[in-house]
Amino acid sequence: MPCMLHTRPSNFKTVNGPAKRSTVPPIWLSTDLRDGNQALANPMTIEQKTTFFQLLVECGYKEIEVAYPAASDTDYNFVRGLIEKHQIPDDVWIQVLTPAREDLIRRTVDSVAGSKKAIIHMYNATSPLFRNVVFKNSKEETIELATKHTELVRQLTEECTKRHGTIFRYEYSPETFSQTEPEFSVEICDAVKKAWGKAGVDTLNKIIFNLPATVEIAPPNHFADLVEYFHTHISERDKILISLHPHNDRGTGIAAAELGILAGADRVEGCLFGNGERTGNVDLVNLALNYYTQGIHPNVEYSDIQHVIDVVTQCNDLPVHPRHPYAGELVFTAFSGSHQDAIKKGFEDQAKRHALARSRDENEIWEMPYLPIDPADLGQTYEAVIRVNSQSGKGGIAFLVKQNLHLDLPRKMQIVFYQVVQAVADREAREMTVDDITTAFRTTYHFGGGKHEGRLALRSFKISSAPNPDTADEAEDVRQFDGTILVDGVLRVIRGDGNGPISALLNALRTHLDIDLALREYTEHSIDTEADLQNSRAASYIELVPAKDRKSALSWWGVGVDHDIAGSGLRAVLSAVNSHIGNCPLPELKLSVGFNARSGQSDVASAILNSLGLELPRRLQATFFEVVQRAATASGGEISHAALSALFKETYGYDSPSAPLSLKSFELDRAEGGTRLTGEIVFDGQAQTVKGIGNGPLSALLACLHQSVDGSLVIREYSEHALGQGTEVGAVSYVELVYEVTKNGQTRKTSGWGVVSDTDIAASGLHAVVSAANRVGVVWKTQ
Numbered sequence: 001m002p003c004m005l006h007t008r009p010s011n012f013k014t015v016n017g018p019a020k021r022s023t024v025p026p027i028w029l030s031t032d033l034r035d036g037n038q039a040l041a042n043p044m045t046i047e048q049k050t051t052f053f054q055l056l057v058e059c060g061y062k063e064i065e066v067a068y069p070a071a072s073d074t075d076y077n078f079v080r081g082l083i084e085k086h087q088i089p090d091d092v093w094i095q096v097l098t099p100a101r102e103d104l105i106r107r108t109v110d111s112v113a114g115s116k117k118a119i120i121h122m123y124n125a126t127s128p129l130f131r132n133v134v135f136k137n138s139k140e141e142t143i144e145l146a147t148k149h150t151e152l153v154r155q156l157t158e159e160c161t162k163r164h165g166t167i168f169r170y171e172y173s174p175e176t177f178s179q180t181e182p183e184f185s186v187e188i189c190d191a192v193k194k195a196w197g198k199a200g201v202d203t204l205n206k207i208i209f210n211l212p213a214t215v216e217i218a219p220p221n222h223f224a225d226l227v228e229y230f231h232t233h234i235s236e237r238d239k240i241l242i243s244l245h246p247h248n249d250r251g252t253g254i255a256a257a258e259l260g261i262l263a264g265a266d267r268v269e270g271c272l273f274g275n276g277e278r279t280g281n282v283d284l285v286n287l288a289l290n291y292y293t294q295g296i297h298p299n300v301e302y303s304d305i306q307h308v309i310d311v312v313t314q315c316n317d318l319p320v321h322p323r324h325p326y327a328g329e330l331v332f333t334a335f336s337g338s339h340q341d342a343i344k345k346g347f348e349d350q351a352k353r354h355a356l357a358r359s360r361d362e363n364e365i366w367e368m369p370y371l372p373i374d375p376a377d378l379g380q381t382y383e384a385v386i387r388v389n390s391q392s393g394k395g396g397i398a399f400l401v402k403q404n405l406h407l408d409l410p411r412k413m414q415i416v417f418y419q420v421v422q423a424v425a426d427r428e429a430r431e432m433t434v435d436d437i438t439t440a441f442r443t444t445y446h447f448g449g450g451k452h453e454g455r456l457a458l459r460s461f462k463i464s465s466a467p468n469p470d471t472a473d474e475a476e477d478v479r480q481f482d483g484t485i486l487v488d489g490v491l492r493v494i495r496g497d498g499n500g501p502i503s504a505l506l507n508a509l510r511t512h513l514d515i516d517l518a519l520r521e522y523t524e525h526s527i528d529t530e531a532d533l534q535n536s537r538a539a540s541y542i543e544l545v546p547a548k549d550r551k552s553a554l555s556w557w558g559v560g561v562d563h564d565i566a567g568s569g570l571r572a573v574l575s576a577v578n579s580h581i582g583n584c585p586l587p588e589l590k591l592s593v594g595f596n597a598r599s600g601q602s603d604v605a606s607a608i609l610n611s612l613g614l615e616l617p618r619r620l621q622a623t624f625f626e627v628v629q630r631a632a633t634a635s636g637g638e639i640s641h642a643a644l645s646a647l648f649k650e651t652y653g654y655d656s657p658s659a660p661l662s663l664k665s666f667e668l669d670r671a672e673g674g675t676r677l678t679g680e681i682v683f684d685g686q687a688q689t690v691k692g693i694g695n696g697p698l699s700a701l702l703a704c705l706h707q708s709v710d711g712s713l714v715i716r717e718y719s720e721h722a723l724g725q726g727t728e729v730g731a732v733s734y735v736e737l738v739y740e741v742t743k744n745g746q747t748r749k750t751s752g753w754g755v756v757s758d759t760d761i762a763a764s765g766l767h768a769v770v771s772a773a774n775r776v777g778v779v780w781k782t783q
């Protein structure tokens with residue numbers, strides 16, 4: 001158990017001083033393969049027993065009662081198999097049980113012959129009920145039964161040691177000890193010790209007296225009193241190990257064991273998760289972890305408790321109750337609100353305490369409301385700790401959001417989101433999974449992109465400062481937001497001013513979309529991923545209210561995460577705005593390009609980029625802006641985005657066939673003097689074959705045109721860029737042509753743009769030249 005001993009032990013004190021407490025764990029004996037096994041409807045197979053034995057070894061058990069060998073061939077053969085297949089580690093004692101009957105004792109000793117170390121455990125019942133009813137024996141006869149057979153055990157084990165080298169220890173159980181007169185228990189055990197005759201003070205030589213509460217019939221302190229009597233009255237106490245074997249008929253097996261140890265016992269026999277006759281033997285997992293939570297290493301290992309549960313349930317074919325101490329699937333869970341709230345606060349406080357302890361090289365002590373042990377010490381995760389249903393409160397829900405989305409919601413937002421989750425949990429009358437909660441969070445706050453994205457989403461932005469016209473103080477500079485946001489699936493450029501990025505965005509939303517909201521609360525924190533501090537991000541939380549009613553009871557919360565703190569705040573604004581607008585229609589976004597224009601040349605260019613994917617060259621931006629301004633005069637200087645795209649297409653013949661001049665077909669090849677173009681040109685419906693040479697395709701085309709066109713054509717500007725993505729990628733070319741022609745003694749000089757896209761880059765350039773030639777109105781030579 002890697003983090004063991006880091007829990008805070010109880011510091012209970014009585015009026016007379018500190019309470020009596022154990023400081024070392026007892027010696028453990030697992031009797032899963034004997035008492036546990038004999039209580040199963042279907043006793044374990046050899047394979048199951050072997051698997052269980054290996055688990056017990058893994059857990060650190062050094063004394064394991066493996067069988068009642070005289071009971072069945074399965075038990076006998078299992079013991080032989082362990083020995084003959086060398087499956088018993090050198091430091092492990094196997095123990096075998098026998099009644100006080102000669103034939104059965106012989107078979108029992110035979111079963112362990114050849115093992116390195118073995119404990120022979122013999123029992124006979126000693127209580128008046130058993131003496132009178134079952135055995136019909138007097139006290140003397142009962143003692144005689146025990147001592148006679150103890151002598152036999154001694155004789156047989158000594159012979160076995162001589163023949164096979166097996167080292168033996170001896171355990172005797174006055175069965176039904178807890179119902180036996182205490183004086184008689186002492187008397188029979190003293191007699192057995194004498195009959196054994198070789199009890200010594202070394203651990204290996206000590207005789208084990210195992211005191212069973214065969215049936216638990218009295219409170220645990222009564223059992224402890226009997227143990228204390230035995231401990232203080234048995235002779236040669238230093239040559240004895242007192243072992244306890246509590247059953248759990250009253251449900252107080254654990255308490256009986258703990259009190260029995262305080263009363264003087266050294267050893268405990270029991271089963272994992274309390275299997276055993278009737279209500280079971282004392283639960284060794286529970287007992288060991290009780291030591292653990294008192295800061296005492298139990299010397300057995302449960303750091304992967306799920307593995308232990310899996311093996312034990314598979315071998316016993318019995319389930320572990322969901323509320324079983326330490327092991328049940330519900331024991332590290334909290335559904336109720338006040339528990340969750342306390343656990344959430346506990347984790348937050350503990351993170352700080354542990355950081356301080358680490359910096360001081362001290363133990364990181366586990367001290368947590370409602371959780372007596374760190375689930376991680378048992379290999380359990382915290383994920384299951386807080387589970388949400390209609391009994392849960394805001395604290396637990398906020399805890400899960402923090403754990404899973406790394407968002408530390410402000411208190412007021414916790415309350416709002418709690419109501420969302422609570423409504424679903426109540427309506428559906430079921431537990432809300434972590435997935436349900438994180439999905440509800442993403443949907444409610446349009447958080448995390450993809451399908452959760454809201455109607456408004458930030459795509460890019462720039463925050464700049466401009467002097468405040470009302471003051472010369474630089475600290476009072478105005479912040480300008482220039483950004484592209486997706487509005488109902490269409491990219492829009494918006495701009496606004498404010499005293500910070502958030503108010504500038506709110507101003508932009510007011511101006512462009514008639515959304516009139518004001519900020520009421522703002523908080524932020526960083527999200528550090530320990531592994532990657534470079535990649536830390538900021539989370540912002542924003543509450544918006546109607547700008548005209550800042551005390552409104554109605555408000556909208558939003559959350560945003562970004563590598564940039566301004567970005568996270570802006571995203572949080574849009575998150576809240578998305579909740580505010582719901583499904584209401586939004587006004588069409590318009591660019592203002594007239595007098596007192598709020599949108600400039602670059603806004604128009606961005607709008608064309610967003611709608612058509614075209615990155616207009618600077619000179620074309622300037623030219624087109626003038627076109628837009630002229631076109632918008634009639635509508636008071638405003639133009640909608642849809643009208644803007646249509647105007648661009650119409651002005652430059654973009655996306656429509658070139659006329660009256662078009663290039664029907666062409667071929668390019670290398671020729672002396674440069675690139676040769678051979679093709680077919682159509683002018684006013686008349687086709688003609690052309691040929692021309694230039695230093696590139698475009699100049700070769702100009703050479704062709706010059707054969708048929710009056711005047712001269714010069715390319716003033718050419719640029720191109722890719723358009724589209726992946727297999728759909730093409731090219732778009734921009735050509736500005738200058739045309740000079742003299743007619744009737746008058747020289748006319750004009751310029752115009754051609755913009756053409758094509759899957760082939762050479763074709764896009766050539767068609768752009770032809771398109772520009774149409775825009776400048778080339779005059780065709782009369783033949």
Ligand SMILES: CC(=O)SCCNC(=O)CCNC(=O)[C@H](O)C(C)(C)COP(=O)(O)OP(=O)(O)OC[C@H]1O[C@@H](n2cnc3c(N)ncnc32)[C@H](O)[C@@H]1OP(=O)(O)O
Nearest residue numbers: 035038068070071072099100101123124125134135175214
């Ligand atoms: C509290 C406990 O858990 S003790 C362990 C109990 N576990 C088991 O019993 C599981 C294995 N037991 C068995 O397989 C069988 O009972 C056996 C092989 C031991 C004996 O089987 P059988 O010979 O058929 O006897 P049975 O099971 O009826 O046992 C009762 C007899 O054993 C006697 N007996 C019971 N306990 C003991 C004992 N500790 N020492 C000596 N004799 C005993 C009874 O007085 C009775 O004797 P009787 O036949 O003279 O009246």
Ligand SMILES: CC(C)C(=O)C(=O)O
Nearest residue numbers: 123173175176212214
């Ligand atoms: C054999 C003894 C120890 C026993 O199992 C009991 O008394 O429960």
